[in-house]
Amino acid sequence: MTNLANDTKQIDGLNDRYLLFSIDDSYYGLPLAMALEILTIQSITRLPRVAPYIKGIINLRGKVIPVLDVRTKLGISERAYDDKTCIIVIDLHDMHVGLIVDMVCEVLSVPQENIIPPPKNYASYISSVSQLDDKIVLNLDCETFFQNDLEQIRV
Amino acid sequence: MSTDDFGMESMLEIFIHETEEMLEHLDNILLESERAKSITEENINSIFRITHTIKGSAAMMSFNNISSLAHSVEDVFYILRENPSKLSVVFNSIFDLVFQASDFFKKELESLQKGDYTEGDPSDIINKLTHQAAIIKGEQPLDEEVSADLSGSALPSESELSGEGVVKMHVVFDNDCGMENIRAFMLLNQLQPYCDALTSIPANPEADSSLAAEIIKNGFIIICKPANSPDDVFKTIESSLNIKSYEVLQDEAPAESNTVSSGETAEAADSSPKDSEAAAAAQAKSDIQNLSKGVKQSLISVNQTKLDHLMDLVGEIVTAESMVARNPDLKGLRLDNFTKSIRELRKLTDELQDIVMSIRMVPLQGTFYKMDRIVRDMSKKLGKKAELITEGGDTEVDKTINDAIVDPFMHMIRNSIDHAIESPEERIALGKPEVGKVTLAAKNTGGEIFITISDDGCGLDPEKLLNKAKNNGLLTKPESAYTEKEIFNLILLPGFSTNTNVTEYSGRGVGMDVVRKNIEQVGGTISISSEKGKGTTFTIKIPLTLAIVDGMNITVGNTIFTLPITAIRQSFKITDESQIIHNTDGTEMIVLRGECFPVVRLRELYSIESGIEDVMNGIMIQVDCGDAGYCIFADELLGEYQVVVKPFPIFLNKYDLKNQGLSGCSVLGDGSISLILDVNTLKNE
Structure with a gap:
């Protein structure tokens, strides 16, 4: 981001930008347009009888929002939260949902040519894969990722 | 359309609000009448008044389609009023038509509210109504209807306006109030209910905007025959907006009435010393009346978003109050005066809350x-x-x-x-x-x-x-x-x-x-x-409301629960383990004053990891639930709080927490969240 003109251009092109976070050694990407804010881990009020990956609810400036552990939801074993653990608040069909991730890395613009489709016939939460110089990023498809959570809500 | 202009915006809102209310009233009258299979004279008059007002205000807002349809309905009822005997002829069709008209108005209002207003076409209903009007009139020649149409609101012709009891008034509007002709028309509308006959110079001021200039120059002259006492008419004029002054002209000045000239104003000025005195006296009198019976003034319409905001604020104040009253810094201190002040504050916020709630009911x-x-x-x-x-x-x-x-x-x-x-x-x-x-x-x-x-x-x-x-x-x-x-x-x-x-x-x-x-x-x-x-x-x-509850906060492990105070009967410590009776199916019970109550351990019920297991160390809370009560076992009582109920995020609807004993959650003074227990669904578990 060298100058202002460049900046505006990048905001216009929000669609190419991804918020990168990591879980263990893998990198995941979320469309930046979905992300509302990033919080450090805070006290979570647990809820009884919900899916194990729903960690509970938090108070975000008077608004109560649910938080989900991405690790658990992806089937990766749990680990204790530390000071790098973050909650990414996203806007999912006008609902605010917090995602607990190991670490938020950076915001990246990924040119279209570096994005490749995921393997065919392979049901997963991945919408595409970004090929970067030093790493591979799995871009989460929020529709499929939250499908089982959303089915009862949408009419 | 003039609705684009900002000044009209709030007027539009008022128009929509008022018209909606009137339509609701109209529907009620119609339903009632249809069920009774007849319309009382009073109801005919009400319908007539309602449509008349809608016509007037729609014309003022320049919604011509609404106004012309209202006009046709009004016409029909005007004729009905004159010939009540003909009602039976058209009874069924009239109701359908007026319902259709009312639906048309509602649809128009709805599209106005959505902001993408396009005028609907009421001509079909109007034609049908005109047809009905003709039927009611029966043999009466059709041209009379035409003339009634022409006179705007079926005003009687001027010739009726002579003889006993006719009052003639000269009204001057505020300088630069704008749209004088329309205001004059509105004034006529307002006067309509109080007068047997009514006309004005210039006649039909709404028809031609160039008349505004004439009204500014010469003033507006109203000639009417009050139905009861002229006082009603004067009061209406006084309460109207943008009227600078009005004078009652000599009743016996019939000849000049047709020649609107500057001479007339001069005459008015001549007679003014006496008349203006009378007017001033009337004004003073009505002022006193206004003071003594402020009934009409005591209702105001408020934008709902303001009320929502107010409600939110009250919620915040309640939270802030407990933030102060239960501030951890004050723990263990003896603060007699502070406690007294807090109690006073609490009383006031309670009252504030009740009032705000009742406003919204x-x-x-x-x-x-x-x-x-x-x-x-x-x-x-x-x-x-x-x-x-x-x-x-x-x-x-x-x-x-x-x-x-x-x-x-x-x-x-x-x-x-x-x-x-x-x-x-x-x-x-x-x-x-x-x-x-x-x-x-x-x-x-x-x-x-x-x-x-x-x-x-x-x-x-x-x-x-x-x-x-x-x-x-x-x-x-x-x-x-x-x-x-x-x-x-x-x-x-x-x-x-x-x-x-x-x-x-x-x-x-x-x-x-x-x-x-x-x-x-x-x-x-x-x-x-x-x-x-x-x-x-x-x-x-x-x-009842999306409200604030008085609750007792209790803890189980790290989780805070709020139990509505109204459900709590008592809380007590178990002093002897033998008080607990173990049922054959492993559930626990306790006998209190000769009655047996099941014990619900929140820790087990909600599989909370930490929390007290030994009944001697925790606290029992007896709650009422319909006809059967039970006891809740928790770790500790935190004290009484007022909490603002927030629903669980929609995202969690799938888990149906409402039927699992949790009615919602609440943000406490320190920012943490408590779960509000619902004693009715808790026990069904």
Whole structure:
């Protein structure tokens, strides 16, 4: 981001930008347009009888929002939260949902040519894969990722 | 359209609000009259007044289509007023037409509110109305109607305005108030109810905007024959906006009345010393009257978003108050004066809260009337006979809740008539009364509103429902495992429509699931009971307000729960382990004053990891729940708090926490969240 003109251009092109976070050694990407804010881990009020990956609810400036552990939801074993653990608040069909991730890395613009489709016939939460110089990023498809959570809500 | 201009915006809002209210009133009168099979003279007059006012204000807002339709309705009722005997000739068609007209107005208002207003075309209804008017008049020559039309609002011709009791007034509007001709027209409208005859110079000021200049120059002259006392007329003029002054001219000045000239103003000026004195006296008198009976002034309309904001603020204040009163810095200090002040503050916030709540409360009657209308329209259209019986219309609910339940109710009532109530022939064959009954009843049970919608139609067929759900792939367990209640609840699922035929009114496949969603959004629940062939009852429970509860905060492990104070009977420590009786199935019970109560351990119920296990160390809270109570076992009492109830995020709807003993959550003074317990659903676990 060298100058202002460049900046505006990048905001216009929000669609190419991804918020990168990591879980263990893998990198995941979320469309930046979905992300509302990033919080450090805070006290979570647990809820009884919900899916194990729903960690509970938090108070975000008077608004109560649910938080989900991405690790658990992806089937990766749990680990204790530390000071790098973050909650990414996203806007999912006008609902605010917090995602607990190991670490938020950076915001990246990924040119279209570096994005490749995921393997065919392979049901997963991945919408595409970004090929970067030093790493591979799995871009989460929020529709499929939250499908089982959303089915009862949408009419 | 002039609505684009900013100054009109709030006027538009007022117009919509007022017109809506009048239409509601109109519908009520019509329904009542239709049921009674006659219209009282008073009601004819009310309808006449309502349409007249709508016409006037619509003309002022330059919604010509609304105004011209209102005009036609008004015409018909004007003629009816004169010839009440002809009513029977047109009785049925008149009601349909006026309902159509009222629907047309509503549709226009709706599109105005949406902001993408395009004028609808009322000419069809107008033609029909004109036709009706001609029928009522019977032999009377048609040209009279034309002349009535021309005179704007069927004003009597000027020739009637002479002789005894005629009052002539000279009205001057405020300088630069704008639209003088329209204001003059509005004034005439307002005077209409008080006068037997009314005309003005210039006549029909609304017709030609160039008359505004004339009115500014010469003033506006009203000639009228007051129905009762001229005082009514004077009062109306005084209370009108933008009127600088008015004078009563000599009653006997008939000759000049037709020659509007500057000479007239001079004459008025001549006679003014005496008259203006009289006017001033009248003014003073009416001022005193205004002071002594401020009834008319005591109602104001408020924008709902302001009320919502106020409500939020009160919620914040309550939270802030407990933040101060229970500030950790104050722990262990003895602060007599502080405690006293806090108590005073608490009293005030309580009062504030009550007032704000009561402002937001509206009776359900309005919603019930709307339903009445739907029952009428639908049964007519579908050739079924049904009547709506309402009970408890005076039950008050929060405005937000009232608004949220209109659509679901409408849908359920439509369903009842469309799908449940049989045709009259079928009903007679089945040995039921010919006229189907839909009952809409509301009652207040303390913290909640209970609303039941029941019909005596064909009822739900569990087998059919099950098959249907199976075909739609909605079943999640073997068919035989479904209880009757579960089967009924299937109709609340998305994508379930019991009627394969799509009708005009219902059966588009988006039905009961939307109803459920709307009701859940305001924190309510819906349940269904039905007996095949006998009828169906929907029971809806809605919290009274989206409100603030007095609660006792208790902890279990790291979780804070809030228990509504009203549900708590007592709390106590267990001193001896032998007080707990172990049932044969492993559940625990306790005997209190000769009664046996089950014990619910929140820790086990909600599988909370930490928390006290030994009954001697924790606390027992006895709660009331309907006719049966039970005891809740928790770690510790934190104290009494007032909390603002927030619903769980919609994202978590899937887990149905509402039926698991948790009615919502609340943000506490320190920013942490407590879970609000619902003693009624807690025990069913």
